Amino acid sequence: MRLDHATWREVEAYLEKSNGIIIPTGSTEQHGPMGLIGTDALCAEKIAWEAGKELNVYVAPTLSYTPAPFNMSFPGTISISEELFESLLNEVVCSLKKHGFKKFYFINGHGANLKSLKNLTNQFSNITIRVKSWWDYEKVDHLRHARFGEWEGMHATPSEISITQANNRTITCDEALSPPKKLNQKYIQDHSGDKHGPPEQHRKNFPDGRVGSHSVLATPKIGEQLIKIAVAGLVSDYLTIF
Numbered sequence: 001m002r003l004d005h006a007t008w009r010e011v012e013a014y015l016e017k018s019n020g021i022i023i024p025t026g027s028t029e030q031h032g033p034m035g036l037i038g039t040d041a042l043c044a045e046k047i048a049w050e051a052g053k054e055l056n057v058y059v060a061p062t063l064s065y066t067p068a069p070f071n072m073s074f075p076g077t078i079s080i081s082e083e084l085f086e087s088l089l090n091e092v093v094c095s096l097k098k099h100g101f102k103k104f105y106f107i108n109g110h111g112a113n114l115k116s117l118k119n120l121t122n123q124f125s126n127i128t129i130r131v132k133s134w135w136d137y138e139k140v141d142h143l144r145h146a147r148f149g150e151w152e153g154m155h156a157t158p159s160e161i162s163i164t165q166a167n168n169r170t171i172t173c174d175e176a177l178s179p180p181k182k183l184n185q186k187y188i189q190d191h192s193g194d195k196h197g198p199p200e201q202h203r204k205n206f207p208d209g210r211v212g213s214h215s216v217l218a219t220p221k222i223g224e225q226l227i228k229i230a231v232a233g234l235v236s237d238y239l240t241i242f
């Protein structure tokens with residue numbers, strides 16, 4: 001159930017029997033030569049919309065403008081500061097809270113959002129905030145590693161691209177056929193949470209935008225499976241927490 005497709009009368013009636021809401025968070029940034037700029041947002045909102053339908057819970061409009069400074073050397077990326085993103089999260093929650101929402105489930109699709117989302121959970125005491133990235137659900141994490149192994153990598157991952165292929169658009173691209181540079185463990189540890197350093201250096205390190213991810217392994221069929229088990233993961237987690 002999409003909040004942006006509801007009337008205020010419907011929301012008022014909903015709040016008489018329920019006070020939960022799901023909020024997708026993504027990004028607007030390059031995702032390699034065959035990944036869509038909106039990948040993180042498109043993945044999170046698809047999973048949110050499907051889970052919202054099953055749970056009869058409203059899904060707020062996706063937060064797609066988020067911090068992605070490291071990708072600013074790639075055209076199409078839009079990045080806002082962490083400060084602005086934290087204020088945005090805070091004011092979105094405050095608005096919804098004022099109307100009576102008390103249970104906030106953030107379904108995230110972009111690693112660099114996690115720090116701000118975590119900070120948000122410390123700003124409120126009388127509401128419940130849950131934060132999960134869609135790849136956190138056990139079965140999703142298992143499938144993506146079983147299917148792609150270390151070629152899942154860190155950015156423009158075959159799993160996120162599979163989801164957008166199932167749900168949005170498939171791009172065939174010769175440039176993506178050869179594997180990307182393999183990441184070593186040290187790079188992964190030092191750059192966890194999507195901390196990839198200055199944009200010029202980042203583009204120099206990863207000229208086509210893939211960060212250790214062999215995007216071309218993506219298929220719409222795996223995308224469908226990933227959506228299905230991520231939705232099941234969200235539904236079950238929501239019901240356990242709330």
Ligand code: NI
Nearest residue numbers: 039040156160
């Ligand atoms: Ni992504």
